[in-house]
Amino acid sequence: MAAAIGALTLRATRAGLYDRLTSGVEGVDATTYPVLSGLDRIGPATATRLAEAIGMDRTVTTRYATRLQEAGLIARRPDPSDARATRLALTADGERAVLALRDAMQSFLAEEMATWPPGEAATFALHLERLTEALAYPDTSRTS
Amino acid sequence: MAAAIGALTLRATRAGLYDRLTSGVEGVDATTYPVLSGLDRIGPATATRLAEAIGMDRTVTTRYATRLQEAGLIARRPDPSDARATRLALTADGERAVLALRDAMQSFLAEEMATWPPGEAATFALHLERLTEALAYPDTSRTS
DNA sequence: TATTGTTATACTCTATAACTATA
């Protein structure tokens, strides 16, 4: 299992996965993918809030956001309640891109899990989520 | 589940995991870890064969191998059967480092899985392995 | 001519710090 985690987090494996996922979507690659999908997940937000949500640095987030903006997938609008802030939001093209990416991921997972006994997929997903959380937030004590 | 995979492969998550794993072991970091553990897994081997085994480029493998050699964790010896080749092998310190890393990983996993129902861990590990394999080798048809 | 190991080069990603504008 440690080997599986090692392989899963290996550069080549990740690169292969995200290259396949994003190959059909113009303007998105393995680096900008988290920004796009994160923005879809939490909705329109400032760069700082988005950066926190996806575990990325503010500076990296804003730079990749610029790339996505140049590709026409997200838009910047001034925040009405704070003149310092800028609200990031998906454009119509951006939402289409998110849908395409989600479809690609889900079709891959569905194909992979087709042979699993019913119910195991749900259990697996739950475990994977918890394990990932434990990895991402090691300090959070899990005494549930 | 897609979100969990996304989070798991996110840079920050990986970096956090490997930083914690390798923090107690001198000379190993997130980049040299695959080389060290791969060499332990397949045994003494040439750089080319090791590179194939861990899904890394030859040039990267040999450079990181040099780092590990400088740290005293692996050794280079001429291949008796081929004067072009160099055999990489763990030193005694290298084997100790591998053990320490494995202990760190297993203690983390054990802690995390302590609350899981018996048997689920094994099922989970099996699924994770298959999923990872599918990600790493997309062309291999899985008609088993 | 092909392969092994290695080094050199350029490119991308990441992190730190600095800058501007506003609170």
Next chain:
DNA sequence: TATAGTTATAGAGTATAACAATA
């Protein structure tokens, strides 16, 4: 003074090409 956004700079990682030695 602090915060949001952004840009600049430097460092680390990666990939491609090139090299010498041997098959």
